[in-house]
Amino acid sequence: MLLKKYALIACSVVGVIVLLLWLSGTFSTKISMKTVPPEPRNINGMIVNVRLAKLPLLESATGSIQAVHETTISSKLPARVTEMNIKAGQTVNKGEVLLRLDDAELQAKLQKAKSNVVMAEAAHAQAVLDERRFGTLLMSQATSRQLYENAATRLKSADAELRMVRETVKEVQSLLDYTVIAAPMDGIVIDKKVDVGDTVMPGQILLKLYDQKQMQIVASVRESLTFKLKVGQNIGVRVDALNRLCSGTVSEIVPESNSASRTFLVKVTGPCPAGIYTGMFGRILIPLENEEVLLIPCRAIRNVGQLELVDVAVAGHAVRRSVRAGRKFGEEIEVLSGLRQNEQVIVAESDSLHKDTDNGK
DSSP states (O other): OHHHHHHHHHHHHHHHHHHHHHHTTTTSOOOOOOOOOOOOBOOOSEEEEOEEEEEEEEEEEEEEEEESSEEEEEOSSOEEEEEEOOOTTOEEOTTOEEEEEOOHHHHHHHHHHHHHHHHHHHHHHHHHHHHHHHHHHHHTTSSOHHHHHHHHHHHHHHHHHHHHHHHHHHHHHHHHHTTEEEOSSSEEEEOOOOOTTOEEOTTOEEEEEEOTTSEEEEEEEEHHHHTTOOTTOEEEEEETTTTEEEEEEEEEEOSOOBTTTTEEEEEEEEOOOTTOOTTOEEEEEEEEEEEEEEEEEGGGOEEETTEEEEEEEETTEEEEEEEEEEEEETTEEEEEESOOTTOEEEEOOHHHHHHHHHHTO
């Protein structure tokens, strides 16, 4: 009885071992680990050499777009806005009236000052006649010198009074000129802060203008790169929002380093594409030494899922190969791995390219 029990246990253990070996594939035919070469295919397309190009190595510095000419218009009077001829985003010309302030009180002061001028002119004219008459009488000894001197003093006083009231008229007139706010330059209205009926105070900002024809990017460039730049140098500028690359000229390098970030402010101006506004994000591209890159046509690469594939011409046949692409340079793209210089890739026709991509080949 004991022997049968041990035999049963032994059979169970052997069965478990055999089952584990079967599950692990011990009794299955092994698959060869030998790499199967890709199946060559006929060449269908144009053969292009993988070329080695020397391109300038660029280092970018971030900054923001600003207007070269920007002005802030503020009030010089405590007054109420009576007329508003603009809105944010509007283009205005130099000298165009933007808004008007209430000038009723100043107009009344101006009329009063002009009346004072008329009175002062009459008093001055009388003082001139008196001084002349007493001068004539003094020469003929028909009056005393004291009376003549009194007349001369009244003339001087009248002359001073006349000059004072005339200056008052000019002062009130200049204040009236501040009630009409005109554009100091051609530009675009931004940040309008008041409207009709609002009461403004001296120093209060009314609106801002900037000239959209002249824009610049102000970037923070680290110290080691700043010394590779010079005023007047042409460099590239990229505006990420527009995905555009344009050229610019270094117009100013502020000769002071930021002690916290160890950077210099560099201003780059130049012709900008349409759609550039102040405050937008941009980069300046600082050229360094040249670098060597492998380039192939962008059309030679086929995207299959997350794979980037090319057809390589080998011994008169097309062999598919996986590559890793990098930056684009116009109609060409950089190849980081998978190809060597002077190898040949096949640029397939557009129809066959889409067909292979759709089939996942």
